[in-house]
Amino acid sequence: MAGETVDFTIEQLGECKVPSPIVLSKKHGEFRASYVKDSSFVRNHVNVFEDNYRDNDLSPSNLLQKAGPREFIYFNPAHVTAGICTCGGLCPGLNDVIRAVVRCLYYRYGVKRIKGFRFGFKGFFHEQGFDTIDLTPDAVEDIHKIGGSFLGTSRGGGNRVTDIVDCVESLSINMLFIIGGDGTQRGSLDIANEVANRGLKVAVVGIPKTVDNDLALIDRSFGFETAVQRAKEAVAAIHMEAHSQVNGIGLVKLMGRESGFIAAATALASHETNFCLIPEIPFDLDGPNGFLSHLEERLKRRGHAVIVVAEGAGQELLKTTNEKDASGNKKLADIGIYLKDKINDYFGKKGIHINLKYVDPSYQVRSSVTTANDSIYCERLGNNAVHAAMAGKTK
Numbered sequence: 192m193a194g195e196t197v198d199f200t201i202e203q204l205g206e207c208k209v210p211s212p213i214v215l216s217k218k219h220g221e222f223r224a225s226y227v228k229d230s231s232f233v234r235n236h237v238n239v240f241e242d243n244y245r246d247n248d249l250s251p252s253n254l255l256q257k258a259g260p261r262e263f264i265y266f267n268p269a270h271v272t273a274g275i276c277t278c279g280g281l282c283p284g285l286n287d288v289i290r291a292v293v294r295c296l297y298y299r300y301g302v303k304r305i306k307g308f309r310f311g312f313k314g315f316f317h318e319q320g321f322d323t324i325d326l327t328p329d330a331v332e333d334i335h336k337i338g339g340s341f342l343g344t345s346r347g348g349g350n351r352v353t354d355i356v357d358c359v360e361s362l363s364i365n366m367l368f369i370i371g372g373d374g375t376q377r378g379s380l381d382i383a384n385e386v387a388n389r390g391l392k393v394a395v396v397g398i399p400k401t402v403d404n405d406l407a408l409i410d411r412s413f414g415f416e417t418a419v420q421r422a423k424e425a426v427a428a429i430h431m432e433a434h435s436q437v438n439g440i441g442l443v444k445l446m447g448r449e450s451g452f453i454a455a456a457t458a459l460a461s462h463e464t465n466f467c468l469i470p471e472i473p474f475d476l477d478g479p480n481g482f483l484s485h486l487e488e489r490l491k492r493r494g495h496a497v498i499v500v501a502e503g504a505g506q507e508l509l510k511t512t513n514e515k516d517a518s519g520n521k522k523l524a525d526i527g528i529y530l531k532d533k534i535n536d537y538f539g540k541k542g543i544h545i546n547l548k549y550v551d552p553s554y555q556v557r558s559s560v561t562t563a564n565d566s567i568y569c570e571r572l573g574n575n576a577v578h579a580a581m582a583g584k585t586k
Contacts, residue, residue, distance in 0.1 A: 197408075199235065200251045204392050204583035207263040211581075213299050215260060227259030227578075235408065255408075258575035260299075265583025266365065266394075268301045273580075274364045275326065276308035276315075277340045278349070278371035278378075281557045282402040283417035284569040285370060286334040286341050291573025292368050292398075293326045299574075300581055306362065307341075311371075312348030312378065315358040323362070335566060338558040349378020356385045359393060366580045370398045383586045394580040398572055402557050405450035413572060415452065417565045418445075418556050422457040422499075425552040430463040430497050436546035439495040440486070440534065444527030444551045447501030454501040465489055465496045468526075470503035476533060483537045490545070500526055502553070527551055 216225040232254035273296055277285050289307070296302040307324035308314030314321045324330070324342065334341040349355075359367060359382075369379040376397045383395035399406055404415040422445050429441030445454045451469020458464035466486065468474060475481040489496045502523055509524035531549045538545045561569065 196252050197235070198252050199255045201256055201579075201584050202586045204265055204394060204585055207261060207265045207582055209264045209267050211260060211262055211264050212268060212301055213260050215262075217262065226262040227257050229256060229261070231257040231259075233257055258579060260578045261582045264300075264581040266581055268581070271296075271300075271302045271366055271581075272304040272306065272362065272364050273302055273366040273368065274306045274308055274323075274359065274362070275342065275368045276311055276370065277342050277344045277400075278311035278369065278375040279344060279346055279400065280372070280402075281339055281344065281554075282400050283338065283414035283421075283557065283559045284561045284565050285339070285344075285400065285414075286331075286337060287561055287566050287569030288370055288398055288400075288413065288573045288576075289326075289341055290331040290335050291570045292577055293331045294328050295574045295577040297328050300577070302366075306364065310343040311345035311375075312351070312355060313345045314342075315355045316348070316351065317358075335569075336560060338560050346374075349375060349381070352378070352381045352385045355382055356389065356391075359386070360389070360391060365392060366394045366396075368396050368398060368576055368580065370400050372399070372401045375400075380586060386585075392583075394583055394585045396576050396580045396585065398576050402453070403447050403450055404452035405448070411568070413565060413569050414557070414561070415456075415565075416568075417559050417562045418453050419456045419460055420562050421556040421559045422453060422552065423460045425550055425556075426457055426461040426463055426497060426499060429548055429550055430461070432548045433495040433497055433546075436495065438490050438538075438543065438545040440490075440545055440547045441495075441497045442527065442531055442534070442547065442549040443497070443499050444549075444553070445499060445501055446553050446557065448503040448523065451501040451504065454499050454504075458499050461497075463497055464499045466498040468498070468500040468504040470501055470506070473507055474505065476505075476508055483534065486534065487538075487541075487543070490543075498530070500530060502526060505529070 216223050219225050235253050293305055305326040307326045309321040313319045379397040386393045401412045402414045402418050404412050406412050425443055429443050433439035433441035447453050449470050454467055454469050458467040505526045509529055
């Protein structure tokens with residue numbers, strides 16, 4: 192994002208004239224929660240470098256509007272029908288976010304009509320046959336204690352914008368929360384644009400979901416901390432396997448299509464990883480400075496090794512089909528199986544005995560229940576999404 196100009200201006204459906212049912216302080220310093228004003232911002236660029244330390248640019252392209260409850264809102268809560276859907280792959284915290292959105296709408300604003308769309312965007316299509324779920328605090332009371340998505344999820348469908356908005360219009364929905372990743376949020380913007388083209392007053396709020404943490408502008412996406420915690424447990428187990436064998440090698444493949452945040456953080460947190468391979472840094476497999484040579488040296492010195500590899504690492508070494516999945520993501524070749532075979536082949540040709548164990552805990556990781564800190568983060572995201580929608584903010 193360095194050097195890029197991003198306009199953070201948020202579109203508004205109209206003037207906020209309805210007094211919020213949430214009673215807070217109107218000014219700061221009273222040691223209790225205060226309303227947030229639209230004139231409150233957070234700087235995008237917070238680091239100071241030699242070439243920009245005098246930069247006091249306070250234009251919208253450098254500022255993010257602060258989230259939180261407003262004193263006046265756009266929608267009359269009694270007239271609101273809200274919709275929620277989850278799209279794409281699973282991620283720890285989906286249920287926490289759903290629960291937070293429902294409870295904030297219901298208890299803080301008094302919105303009683305909340306519909307859950309089942310199985311992502313497919314839930315909007317009549318031919319799929321999925322009825323909506325009426326969401327109440329009782330219905331979502333304990334869903335944060337289980338992984339997965341209470342509403343179900345699926346990939347694709349976001350390109351059927353006309354059908355989705357037809358459904359939104361037929362159900363009189365005026366507030367739509369879409370939880371999903373890159374492809375999902377591209378779809379949500381198209382949905383919001385179609386809503387605007389029809390002259391409908393519908394707030395479309397995207398809640399970004401990526402367990403890989405590969406989202407610009409923020410330090411941590413929800414589910415990432417949980418993923419690292421679960422991945423760390425897998426590394427600890429594989430380390431014990433490797434350490435207990437003659438020339439034991441533990442190979443763990445983790446999520447990370449285009450970024451190695453989970454792999455790198457797991458390596459740092461486990462203190463037991465000897466090689467960490469990530470998409471951002473290409474590596475050679477063969478030759479004196481290749482990965483296999485370094486692995487051999489490690490076994491000579493210590494008698495065991497642990498390797499963590501992100502799923503998107505080393506793709507330049509593999510044959511790819513250039514096919515894409517339903518979300519529009521490039522289908523990756525399996526670097527885990529590839530490395531396993533290459534390691535076995537390398538040491539087999541050299542006549543060196545090894546004992547290789549390979550695990551891919553990806554689906555176990557991403558379906559996990561959140562850690563305490565992730566759960567708190569999800570609660571705040573869900574609440575702030577509701578505050579934004581009630582204030583008529585969209586896109």
